[in-house]
Amino acid sequence: MEILRVENLSKIYGKGETAVKALDNISFSVSKGEFVAIIGPSGSGKSTLLHTLGGVDRPTSGKVMLENTDVYGLDETKLAIFRRRQIGLIYQFYNLIPVLSVEENITLPLLLDGRKADKGQLKEILSTLGLTERLNHLPNQLSGGQQQRVSIGRALINNPALMLADEPTGNLDSKSSHEIIELLKMFNKTFRQTLIVITHDERIALQADRIMTIEDGRITKDEVLRR
């Protein structure tokens, strides 16, 4: 079942002589439960693509359809709500809020929506992420791998349609990188969480179901490894 469809996506930053075409007429679709790795040289448009898929960065032209919603057809208020509920974003440097505890960081997307965490679900997420003993810690009291696990919890708390990760292991040692990838794969395989991950690490890309290569804002290769 198709969950994401991207049609003729282009993104131009700036105007006139200094304009940069970061995405050049990109089209593809992703099935529910698919794990897609995006690779490509620095500056090729990977982060721009991820942010555009995530409702964060409005494209210059083209369309993003996520579960039958035309993402950029939404007005800004609806888009903010849609993003919070349907998109889980994971960054290289975690983007946690330093003054909030682990539990507060994870449940923030719910609180912003005026909802409360389901205690059972929260407990399960914390235990899966190995954070049960860290509930009341602040981000700076945690290792990099633990902080990234918190950010995975925050991304998952709303059961998003799509999980997007931009170099999630880029700041971690190899042991923590391995743990993070195993967790992402577990959520992907066990809960059919659709997952798109930007990575420089070939070992990570090879774990995906599909590898898309972006060069100069275009898809130059789209390879299915497993179904």
Ligand code: ADP
């Ligand atoms: P990647 O993630 O593959 O390194 P990016 O998507 O970050 O590539 O960038 C693609 C191109 O768009 C680059 O040339 C970059 O300099 C440019 N770019 C990215 N963000 C902006 C921005 N906010 N303003 C202007 N140019 C940008």
Ligand code: ADP
């Ligand atoms: P803003 O009010 O600046 O638009 P948001 O309300 O979108 O910010 O989000 C506030 C915080 O919650 C941010 O730190 C953001 O990283 C986090 N957050 C919101 N939605 C998500 C999500 N879908 N996945 C991960 N983190 C999220």
